[in-house]
Amino acid sequence: MATRRTETxxxxxRLLVTAAAELFAEKGYRQTSFIDIADRxxxxxxxxxxxxxxxLGLLEAVLDDQLQAVLTGFSPSGDALEQVMGYIRLPxxxxxxxxxxxxVEAxxxxxxxxxxxxxxxxxxARARLPAHALPAGTSPEALTVLLVGTVIGVHAQWRVAPEAIDLDAVEATIRALLPASLDLA
Known part of the structure; x- marks a missing residue:
């Protein structure tokens, strides 16, 4: 049984990780101070x-927390592209x-x-690709780089100009461009 001190x-x-995640998203890592985080x-x-x-240890905790949220948020039996596009929309x-x-800085x-x-x-993404269904001349590794890069690029564009990007149309276009044999559902 957890003690009151352990719970506190x-x-x-948890409060520090949440506050840091919010502030890093708003201001960036370098521009966020301990004072900002503690106040929030x-x-x-x-x-x-x-x-x-x-x-840096706090940043690592924030990124690990967010990575876990991404990985646990995806259902292996669900529609992978739909889940990814839904995740993009989360604040x-x-x-x-x-x-x-x-x-990206050295x-x-x-x-x-x-x-x-x-x-x-x-x-x-690679785990969801049926190897037998890949188009000739492609590899699972290269295709997953392309898919993740596409999602990251779409996400960045939408965050910069959400009024200019129709995520539903982008999702439909990605589906139309992928071979039918790569059923991501």
Whole structure:
């Protein structure tokens, strides 16, 4: 049975991760301070190093939390493309686009986490592709890179100009372009 102190510690950690995720999505990693996070969470800023060691440790907790949310949110029996397009619409996914610009910079502390995220997304997509149904001259690896890249690009465009991007039409177009043999449902 969990003690009250353990429950309080877990709640503090959850509040800090939630506040950091929101602020990193709004302002980016570099522009967010411990003070910003502590104020948003309503918790002492000294709690951040106690729970996470440093700001990078907090970022890792945020990205791991978001990655788990992505991976557990997909049903292996559901329509994969529909699930991905639905995930794009969630407010929490803004975090991935905001931090992507920082992730591509050499030496970025986010880079490794994005590499893991993209690999997890490619593995998830690859697991759903029937190998016998691939078009001639394609590989599962290359196709999953293309699919994940498409989704990331669509997501970025929609976050920048949601009024200009019809996600339902994009989903229908992706379905029309994929061979019928690649039933992602």
């Amino acid at each position: 510690t877990q709640e503090s950690r 969470a309503g918790i002492s800023r000294g709690s951040i190093p106690w729970h996470f060691g440093n700001k 929490a996914t803004r975090l991935f686009i905001t931090l992507l610009a920082e992730a 030496g970025s502390p986010i880079r490794e986490h994005y590499a893991r995220l993209h690999e997890a997304l490619r593995q998830g």
